[in-house]
Amino acid sequence: MRLWAGLVVCLCGVIAGAAPPKLEYTLDGVSPLAEKRIEAAEDFLSAKQWDEAFRLLDEVLREYRRDLVEAEPGRWVSVPRRVSEITAALEPEGLAAYRQRVDAQASELFREAEAAGDVPRLERLVTEFFASTPAEGALWRLGERYWQAGEIAAARDVWRSLIAEGMIARNYPSPTMAQPLVWARVALCHLLLNDIDSANGCVGRLYDNFPDATGTIGGREGLLKELILETIEERRAHRPAGGGSAPWQGAGSAAETRVNGLRWSSAGGAVPSFGDRVVQEVPAAWSNVLLASTNDRVRALDLRTGRPAWPSGKREDDGSVFETDPAPLTDPWPRPLHRPAIGDGVGFVRLGVGGKPNRLSLLQNDTSRIVALDLKAGEGKLLWSTMAGDLDRSQSWGFASSPVVSEDRVLAVVRTPGTESQLGVACLSARTGQRLWLRAVGTVLSEADPLWGREVLVAASGRIVLNVAGLVALLRLDDGSVEWVVRESRREGAGEPGSDLTATIVPLVEKGTIYAVVGPRTAACLDWEDGRREWTAEFDDEIEAAVARGERIVAFAGRSLTGVHIWSGKPMWRLRFPDAGMGPGWQAGRDLFWSTNEDLLTVDLARGSVVHRVPLPFRGERGREGIQGGWLSGAAGSLILAAPAGLRVFEVGPSADGRGATR
Incomplete structure (x- = not known):
């Protein structure tokens, strides 16, 4: 007879307005x-x-x-x-x-x-x-x-x-x-x-x-x-100027890549606003189509103008290509945390519960779903919609992260409701939306779970990296089997009450190495093959994301921006700002675009210096609270800044005067 046992991992997280609650993980499949x-x-x-x-x-x-x-x-x-x-x-x-x-x-x-x-x-x-x-x-x-x-x-x-x-x-x-x-x-x-x-x-x-x-x-x-x-x-x-992952790289040297001006803003009055809806996803772009979503609808906007990508001719056309019944949103996050996935001209978007659901209402609705929309030939036509509740009728699963697409598969983190919430990964067919496999990784035990909705997946080389506060796991893409799990015990008292930084965990998978945040002030470089630590770095400030990798520097962001050496984790530089940073930023070769609540910055990764600064909010916008800093994304010579209250898109490229835009 096989004997199963869960392994308990104690963690501390942070929830607004309260002392850091104690969390426990049990890992599935430990024999x-x-x-x-x-x-x-x-x-x-x-x-x-x-x-x-x-x-x-x-x-x-x-x-x-x-x-x-x-x-x-x-x-x-x-x-x-x-x-x-x-x-x-x-x-x-x-x-x-x-x-x-x-x-x-x-x-x-x-x-x-x-x-x-x-x-x-x-x-x-x-x-x-x-x-x-x-x-x-x-x-x-x-x-x-x-x-x-x-x-x-x-x-x-x-x-x-x-x-x-x-x-x-x-x-x-x-x-x-x-x-x-x-x-x-x-x-x-x-x-x-490279x-x-x-x-x-x-x-x-x-x-x-x-x-x-x-x-x-x-x-x-x-x-x-x-x-x-x-x-x-x-x-x-x-080598192309900059290297890196930004789609506009190669247009001049990396030092010349700057924010040259504001293309459009949903707070400027010239394009449809988001009204009282909360932007939940960092928009993703395909060609000149920008996918932006709230918890109950998906909009397809023209990346260049902010107007509907496929105008309907209706007077109140806001670019919506898919709508569903509004999901209960008890307490939205102060900024978007995920982005839709796009593969082969198809957009994959999560809809349903978003933000910080309380333990009683968590996922107890029929709105959590992933939809596939045809961007290449169908003007946003719905190809399929998969409800989280249909993944396994014996469990009340909900999609806790936006999807990622790899090969012919779509993957997302799933969770169940309650104080003993199962954590897993679901894999769907990108063509049909049918479930291919669902793998439970562990269970989160907590009456107040500050981690829900902050889980992140990254796909690379036939594997899936799952990262959530204090835990990193590597799964096989073909069958969902877990190859290794690494965890870091979080110390009591880590984080400040009211902080939303300590649990927003974004890993960087680059060149066969995983750079992950494994604690409120701890990062690790993990070997791709078996999860062994190559180094561990301790930080003075809270960190939430591995944001960029240069030739010799990997940068981590949170309450400050810190560059450490890729081989040792030794701190090489640190930038501190009056206000906290806003997510993982966007890398353009040797430069990193990064946002605080008040400034859009261009940082030289090698030297750790701010080479360009754009004050926020930008001129011409209405001074609306909450549409200042945000998470960044890039596409087709554009830099996209997403905040809960709306979007702004900047033109990015070589600067004629070498300085870029100013207020």
Whole structure:
């Protein structure tokens, strides 16, 4: 009989007007029986009783494949991951015994994967038989498949595990693969990820350890160290201005990217306002269509003018393309916290309960839904609508986050009502809206839950990162299985009563690394593969988001803006302002656009200096309370600022006078 146990994690959050309430998490799928069997297997390994040890590990893999076990305090990993960590660390005698036991089965799986060109089989092999002899070839081939699919960070991580010097936590034991070729592949991955410093580090290893190694790169033959160095210089010379994620990058140098003027504002009187409705989502753009939503309707606006994207001809046309019955909104957040997802010309928007629902009314309605709207050819036509209540009739689920889209799937955080609120992730078909899987991750125990609605998902490389205050989890996109969970205990008294900063948690997933806020004043750099901490950084002020990554700096925002070194977490600079910041900002290459309640700032990430400042509210707007600072988004030469009372869109690009707009 299988015995299940939840793991309790104590946290502190903040709720307006009260002392910080105590929160507890229980994690789903933590198996104490699997942990005890793994401990017994490790005892057998220490005694060199190989058959007994490997028999127990086989049983654990077979019976508890989807369960979690504690690998170290504060970190839980899947059973296959934990078993592979143990076998990869075996001494030579134990490794030989292990390979004698599993190599035949692993070889058969490798042949099947090669014959079918099957990535999932390769992934299964390197997960379940990581230390086997065939796994070395499977790791190399899997890296090639990821490379061909454009998943460069995943390819880099797979190839790094073949480096004999142990660059990461779990390295393949005693690799026979030609090390210069492995170093060259890893260097090329770093280059494509614009991580020049790491690529140079790989070149240094080639110079020191393999100075005479030859090969072919880009059709050129020669010494690998010289070929990669030449490629680095070419990449540096031709890299687009800024790099980064902003759609307007490349228009001049990063230092010239400035706010040049106000395109339009919903507080200016010239475009439809939002009236008494609260803007709940940070708008997202497709082409020149801007999707903006309240809790009961979606508007499609022209990004350039703020007027309806597809005018209906009606006198009171506000651009609405979908409406539903208004949901109860007991206490709206002081700013939008999420943004709709757009994939292949389709917009995916969450509607229903928003803001801070109390524990009695939480999700007890039929309005929580995700809708898909055709932006490419249908002028916002409804393609499908999925109600949260239909995900599982035995549970009262509600969508707690906006959706994210990855490949052909749409994902969102889901929660149940009450003082014991289940926390999970739902995956829908992007084409039909049908449920593909729903995975419960844990339960939040609290009478006053300040975290609801602040959960965030990020999709990358076939995985999903879930981040909520003090907890980070990595799930597989294909089936929702949890690969690892990391948590940070939050200390009593963290945060100030009335603060809304300490629980707005936004992770940054960049170049195969996760930068996450794990406590009110604590951030961590987590290894993508297994959740191990590469570093932890403590801050003097509350932080709420990892906002940008430069070549050597990652910036965190909250009551101040702080840049730390990407390799160590060491503070490099800090900017403090009279009022608190407003969310994660928007990166444009080497610059970060960031908003406080009174100013729109352009910050040089490398130096930590404000290179441009636009006072808010902007001229020509009506002085309406609440439409000052807000969260930022960008598209098509525009910077979008969202506040609960409305939107304003700025023109962004090279500044003619080098200074940009002023009041």
